[in-house]
Amino acid sequence: MASARDELGEVVVGPHRLAGILGLPQGAIAIVIFAHGSGSGRLSPRNNQVAAALREAGFATLLLDLLSPEEERDRGHVFDIPLLASRLTEAADWTRDRPELAALPIGYFGASTGAAAALVAAAGRPDVAAVVSRGGRPDLAGEALHAVTAPTLLIVGGADLPVIPLNRSAFAELSCAKDLVIVPEATHLFEEPGALEQVTQHAIRWFRRFLPSRRSDAVTDDHLVFADRRDAGRRLASALTKFRDSGAIVLALPRGGVPVAFEIARALHAQLDVVLVRKIGAPGHEELGLGAVVDGAHPQVVLNEEILREIQPSTAYLEAETARQLAEIERRRQLYRDGEPPPEIAGRTTIVVDDGIATGGTVKAALRALARSKPGHLVLAVPLAPRDSLADLSAEVDEIICLVSPDPFFAVGMHYRDFGQTSDQEVTELLRRSKATGSA
Structure with missing residues (x-):
């Protein structure tokens, strides 16, 4: 009406x-x-x-x-x-x-x-x-x-x-x-x-x-603060300066987290790498995560027991889906690291970065797997996330740095002016550049 x-x-x-x-x-x-x-x-x-x-x-x-x-x-x-x-x-x-x-x-x-x-x-x-x-x-x-x-x-x-x-x-x-x-x-x-x-x-x-407006008093949204992922990374780096020259390692969730993490690693003079994590989707419903597979010296499978009890997938399905995601992790390892093993993080300040968090299921799996490697100080750094997801993740890390917590929260991409897909080529190029400049 x-x-x-x-x-x-x-x-x-x-x-x-x-x-x-x-x-x-x-x-x-x-x-x-x-x-x-x-x-x-x-x-x-x-x-x-x-x-x-x-x-x-x-x-x-x-x-x-x-x-x-x-x-x-x-x-x-x-x-x-x-x-x-x-x-x-x-x-x-x-x-x-x-x-x-x-x-x-x-x-x-x-x-x-x-x-x-x-x-x-x-x-x-x-x-x-x-x-x-x-x-x-x-x-x-x-x-x-x-x-x-x-x-x-x-x-x-x-x-x-x-x-x-x-x-x-x-x-x-x-x-x-x-x-x-x-x-x-x-x-x-x-x-x-x-x-x-x-x-x-x-x-x-x-x-x-x-939609560009011809009105000078057009509606604006203060939450739409990031031009692109690189801009988000530069802004996030300014909140992480206490870790500069500390020997920290910055681990990005590919692919979207890599441009953000690249700027952070460059500002902190830190090593840049990726944490390879793949969701294990429910049968016929990929968006519903049963858990995730996380790369490492010994790959970790982190399962969501509550959803498992509700869905009750067969053991054969879980084994096959886990194997499929491990194969994708191996493909990305070969592509992003030329097959090199993941870096050692025991005792090191480890900063985990993504371009934003919605529900947080995948990043939670990554954090839990990384915690088993006993980092000295585990930090989650993201440009934006909803408050309830941050509260849920707070028990998984020593510290969370988040610039924006919109309320209400909708999609991560709505808070970027440019949220185009990050390609494998961009990921490999940024990793190469970071290593070549001596951050590694």
Whole structure:
């Protein structure tokens, strides 16, 4: 429902006379165009709920039927991504022809096959500044994924098991600023209590970050403090100066933790290495961690007994999954260290670094395994983490250094302006540079 200061009404959009609902709050900072694969997308109750929250946050919204009633009768049109994308392009052109909308930055919010259409449309026009997908099929965008430059957020339900791998594959193809958020226990339509509210908050924060505003008093978020991982590392290093020239070793969780740790090691004149840890996922549900395998002189398997009791995986499954993750650790060891054994940490100040923590399950496994090697002083250093995760991890270390604890906390990537994927090549190059400069 619109607030008293909103203008909300039916509109006819573009040469195909698409039915739409335009919501225009006073002083709108940008416009978000909604894309749904069905012909009645403008009436989607979930999209309308998200749109109402976006208007409260200062965004204009355009909910749209991408297909006419006649076109929708042919089910094939719902999967005709070029057709749907062309209609979104018409909608963007339409906003540019209206005086009250012409200056507003454009974002796309896609659901179902509309997510693929949004990405294809965004790939063809540089004035689209951000894209969000809710439970969508971004994989159907195909080769257009490589051409997308607009920062893209993919949101998937944790119980939407068929769609998670499709989003992962699309995420891997994107080279723009990006993030993939999995809402725990949510199904495809996010009908569970609180699930759609999480989607809404993720979308608002993403659009706030990436839709440039023409208003000088635009909404800001003090938690969005890091330009990229290197910037986070430099800021974090300033909180760790007491360890400078102390013979400390900095251990990064690859891959994202390595650029952060590189800056820390350089500032502290410390050795840089990696701690290789791999999650052991539950059968058919990789996001649910049964435990983790951690590299070391003697690789450690750290299991979550509570989840094991609930899931009760077979011994054969645990053994096979552990072996698979050990093989990946060995691959990374060969790649990152040229097969050299992990460094000795007994008696040394050991600073464990990641680019951020959400639940903390993987880093907890790493810390527990490292503690068995008896470091002199075990420190966890991260740019950001939720307070409850830090409290849970406090018993695993001697000290925690964390710069930001946002409340509420959503995804790590939402607190970086550039959170592009860290490649194996970048990891190996930073490790090589650190060693060559004499920190090792």
